[in-house]
Amino acid sequence: MGDWDRVVATSPDSPAVVVHRTAGLSSQQATVAAVLDDMEATAGQLFPAWLPGAEGITTSAGAAPVAVRTLAVAHAAATAQSGPFLADLAAAALTGSTAHTRRHQPEVRARGLARVLAASFDRPACALVLRPPDHLDVAATLALGQAAQWLVDHGRLTVWIDSDSPYGIESRPRATEPPPVVRPRRQPRVGGRRTPSVVGKPHPTSRAEVVLETALARRTWAAGRAWNHTVRPGPLVNPVRVDLLWKRERCVVEIDGDDHRTAGKYTEDRHRDVMIQLNGYAVLRFTNSQVLGDIDNVLVLLQQFLTNRRRTGKGR
Structure with missing residues (x-):
């Protein structure tokens, strides 16, 4: 199978739509297995967004795998999922393993992975x-159609096949169309795949963003924040997506990974900062290591800045 092309999450009532390029395998069983393996890889990238309580577990050393397994079993019991499956998936996500749930029946994997991907985006x-390659032969076309039907029947998934195959696969479903693709500002690569941010939530693959949100959620002074929203620097400037925003206080917070140290990215960041600052916003930047290694200091600085903004009314 090819890469997962993108994950799309639109309105809160719509499904999280995963667009995937298939390889055109010649049997239903092989196609289903490859789809499930790639769904598992995507779930690993989204961890810990789908496992409440695991946000602060940042290493696979020591008792961490046991801890995430325990959390997974408890979460499965509360949500009517398979405990052993979810525990295996959580342990694999923590350690970076792949296809760790193959010991479970395909039906269990399909339903479990569908629920995990939906939960990652609160859908x-x-x-x-x-999306299969062009010019599928008859055998591959038949296998793809059978695999899609299997995923519908056993995974409780909605499946669209986007193809121009001459052998009868529809390019779009008759009754409904997939929602429009929304391209995010940035698409961080994890293991060669891209996962987008979702408006209103910390990026699911950014452990620093998830950890910071967990800390902010417990503090009353952090009210009014918005993750992954856009800011328009000026009437003639395209809007830009920022990591964290307090709109009333006109405060932008960016969480920078190692890629922001490159010359090109550094220059781009400075340009963005200047454009935003010219429109009255303050831009505070923290690195992933600051958030993960010294969260208390980050919180103190944020609280101090926001308190000063509110007292002086500069952000209004």
Whole structure:
């Protein structure tokens, strides 16, 4: 199978739509197995967004794998999922393993992975858009159609096949169309795949953002924050997506990974900062290591800045 092309999450009531390029395998079983393996890889990238309580576990050393397994079993019991499956998936996500749930029946994997992907974006369900290569032969076309039907029947997924195959696969479903693709500002690469941010939530693959949000959620002074929203620097300037925003206080917070140290990225960041600052916003930047290694200091600085803004009314 190819890379997961993107994950799309639109309105809160719509499914999280995963667009995937298939390889055109010649059997239903092989196609289903490859789809499930890649769904598992995507779930690993989204960890810990789908496992409440695991946000602060940042290493696979020591008792961490046991801890995430315990959390997974408890979460599965509360949400009517398979405890052994979810525990295996959580342990694999923590350690970076792949296809760690193959010991479970495909039906269990399909339903479990569909729920995990939906939960990662707080969506009620998950849908797949399968995009095969051009010019599939009859055997591969038949296998893809059978695999899609299997995923519908056993995974409780909605599946669209986007193809121009001459052998009868529809390019779009008759009754409904997939939602429009929304391209985020940035698409961090993890293991060669891209995962987008979702408006209103910390990026699910950014442990620093998830950890910071967990800390901010317990503090009353942090009210009014918004993750992954856009700011328009000026009437003639395109809006830009920022990591964290307090709109009333006109405060932008960026969480920078190692890639921001490169010359090109550094220059781009400075340009963005200047454009935003010219429109009255303050830009505070913290590195991932600052958030993960010294969260208390980050919180003190944020609280001090926001308190000063509110007292002086500069952000209004």
